[in-house]
Amino acid sequence: MKIVVLGGGESGCGAAYLAKKRGLEVFLSDKSAIKDNYKQFLLENEIEFEEGYHTEEKILSADWIVKSPGIPKKAEIIYKIQEKGIRISSEIxxxxxxxxxxxxxxxxxxxxxxxxxxxxxxxxxxxxxxxxxxxxxxxxxxxxxxxxxxxxxxxxxxxxxxxxxxxxxxxxxxxxxxxxxxxxxxxxxxxxxxxxxxxxxxxxxxxxxxxxxxxxxxxxxxxxxxxxxxxxxxxxxxxxxxxxxxxxxxxxxxxxxxxxxxxxxxxxxxxxxxxxxxxxxxxxxxxxxxxxxxxxxxxxFQAVEHRLELVTEINEVKYINDSKATNVNATYYALESMKTPTIWIVGGLDKGNDYTEIEDLVKRKVKAIVCLGIDNHKIINFFKEKKEFIYDTSSMKEAVKISKSLATKGDTVLLSPCCASFDLFKSYEDRGGQFKEQVLKD
Known part of the structure; x- marks a missing residue:
């Protein structure tokens, strides 16, 4: 049986490794560059791979294709695989x-x-x-x-x-x-x-x-x-x-x-x-x-990193990293759990968000809104009639600096973005990491 794995990240390399270990013929293809650590893993385990492009002939000769969850369903190569009737599975x-x-x-x-x-x-x-x-x-x-x-x-x-x-x-x-x-x-x-x-x-x-x-x-x-x-x-x-x-x-x-x-x-x-x-x-x-x-x-049990994670308390102001909140409902839970006046850092790559779900919580709990993204107009337009203090920023350094200047004793600064991170950051982990780094700077 010939296995083709699409995507050379954690799940793709793991699937290719399992196929190889079970004696199956395996080939891995990633349209982007593969990270050095995964490339080294593939080389060490003698798994054939390509990066930067897809060789359609090789992919479409597979008996079974294992697809990374990061590859969109509407990608052209997926249509071609489906047309040929080849089984497509996730790593799980x-x-x-x-x-x-x-x-x-x-x-x-x-x-x-x-x-x-x-x-x-x-x-x-x-x-x-x-x-x-x-x-x-x-x-x-x-x-x-x-x-x-x-x-x-x-x-x-x-x-x-x-x-x-x-x-x-x-x-x-x-x-x-x-x-x-x-x-x-x-x-x-x-x-x-x-x-x-x-x-x-x-x-x-x-x-x-x-x-x-x-x-x-x-x-x-x-x-x-x-x-x-x-x-x-x-x-x-x-x-x-x-x-x-x-x-x-x-x-x-x-x-x-x-x-x-x-x-x-x-x-x-x-x-x-x-x-x-x-x-x-x-x-x-x-x-x-x-x-x-x-x-x-x-x-x-200790809360996972980037999910309502208490970073530190400075001058009786709490700083909470909720970078994993990439949709409105996740931020709803974060705001709901706030017990003190909150400076809310929000924004990023919008996924069709409807902010009415959190409108009442923002009115009751949020002292100021600090927008963080390349394009913050949707958030600003939604809340401009509802909140007096709204700030437009395009870097974590700027967002944290403004938040610190606004916070007074007893407040909470909450990073809970409602949005994906890919406009300014590599991932939500990168966003949360930069937040913690800036908060802990003098």
């Missing part, structure tokens, strides 16, 4: 065919990275033989090639789910839905939501689907789909006979037995993180992690 689909491990797959518009990291932390602390991968950490495929894990916790994006055929997690978890990446889904929210729901399409009745009972779009989709997996809900708004919920000042999971702990003991702050903690606890209970172990994990 490809790698899952070479392992019998139980997979816990987590998706949603917001909170994926935090919840994936939390589930992994719960299982790891309970000494399960578990790996972490997907949209986070090291390549899932490379781990399948080299490790012998009994469980994998995977963060899964809609782009990865677009390219599955047989992917069947033991536990699938859909945290929430909000309008995101609509440019890749014909500006159709339901089309995007259905892509997320593909996480459960191959599950059978011996599998589990954890879902958010409070999420309006999820409710709408569930009325149309037939889910075979055992469905377990969580809610922060109502008490449930089975699943996860809030009871007075506690989170509760009612499954095989009852697990509960005080909300104030959770290490993660904010209503959205209560929901994330409930979802993660349900996954732990399904996998027979004992209550004391779950409680200990929820008390000691």
């Amino acid at each position: 689909e490809f790698a899952s065919e070479f392992t019998d491990a139980k997979i816990i797959a987590i998706t949603g518009s917001n909170g994926k990275t935090t919840t994936t990291s939390l589930v992994y932390y719960i299982l790891k602390k309970d000494e399960l033989n578990v790996g972490l991968g997907g949209n986070i950490g090291y390549s899932f495929a490379k781990q399948v090639a080299d490790e012998n894990y009994e469980y994998y916790v995977l963060e899964v994006s809609s782009f990865q789910l677009d390219d599955i055929q047989n992917f069947r997690p033991y536990i699938s978890l859909l945290l929430n839905l909000s309008q995101d990446h609509l440019d890749q889904y014909n500006y159709n929210y339901e089309e995007y939501a259905l892509a997320k729901f593909r996480i459960t399409e191959n599950q059978e009745n011996d599998n589990f689907f954890i879902y958010n009972k409070d999420d309006e779009m999820s409710k709408s989709i569930l009325e149309k789909l037939e889910i075979k997996a055992k469905m377990i809900p969580f809610s922060t708004k109502e008490q449930l006979s089975e699943g996860g919920f809030i009871e007075e000042d506690q989170i509760v999971v009612q499954l095989k037995d009852k697990f509960s702990m005080k909300i104030e003991e959770l290490s993660l702050l904010g209503t959205h993180n209560i929901a994330n903690s409930l979802a993660a606890s349900i996954a732990g209970k399904i996998l027979d992690v004992n209550n004391e172990s779950i409680r200990n994990s929820l008390m000691t």
Whole structure:
């Protein structure tokens, strides 16, 4: 069987490595330049590759193509592959065919990275033989090639789910839905939501689907789909006979037995993180992690970098890095959790954002808006009649300098951009890193 991998990043190199290790003929092609570390990896493992262009003849002679989630569905080469009827899979689909491990797959518009990291932390602390991968950490495929894990916790994006055929997690978890990446889904929210729901399409009745009972779009989709997996809900708004919920000042999971702990003991702050903690606890209970172990994990888990990350406190002003908030709904959760007057740094590459969702929160919680991007006119036009203080900046240095000058004792400076980072930065990590660097400068 001839495997062609499109994309020479973490997932692509991992998939090529797994194919090579399993004795399959493999060729990797990347239309852009491949980073030096990945190029070295390919050379060391004697994997044939090309960069800077696609040799169509080689690609279209494949039996199976593994596609990087970063390659747009509308790319010309994808059309040509589809015309020839060649199977196209994501790395998670490809790698899952070479392992019998139980997979816990987590998706949603917001909170994926935090919840994936939390589930992994719960299982790891309970000494399960578990790996972490997907949209986070090291390549899932490379781990399948080299490790012998009994469980994998995977963060899964809609782009990865677009390219599955047989992917069947033991536990699938859909945290929430909000309008995101609509440019890749014909500006159709339901089309995007259905892509997320593909996480459960191959599950059978011996599998589990954890879902958010409070999420309006999820409710709408569930009325149309037939889910075979055992469905377990969580809610922060109502008490449930089975699943996860809030009871007075506690989170509760009612499954095989009852697990509960005080909300104030959770290490993660904010209503959205209560929901994330409930979802993660349900996954732990399904996998027979004992209550004391779950409680200990929820008390000691540290938030992931770039997601409501407290950078420092200077002159009684808190600086919070939420660079991973690349859509409006993610910023909604960030603003909702603010307890002090907030200087809000926002902007970047707009993905069709509708700011009405956060309008009320901005009115109530935001002291000043500092726009950070090449083109900030949409944000400025939306908020100019609603906020007196709005500043237009085009560098992190300038944005942080202005924010520091505006902040007084007891305030919070929050980087929560609502937008993608690619206008001024290499990635959201680069954006968050530059924010931290500028904040910590004298």
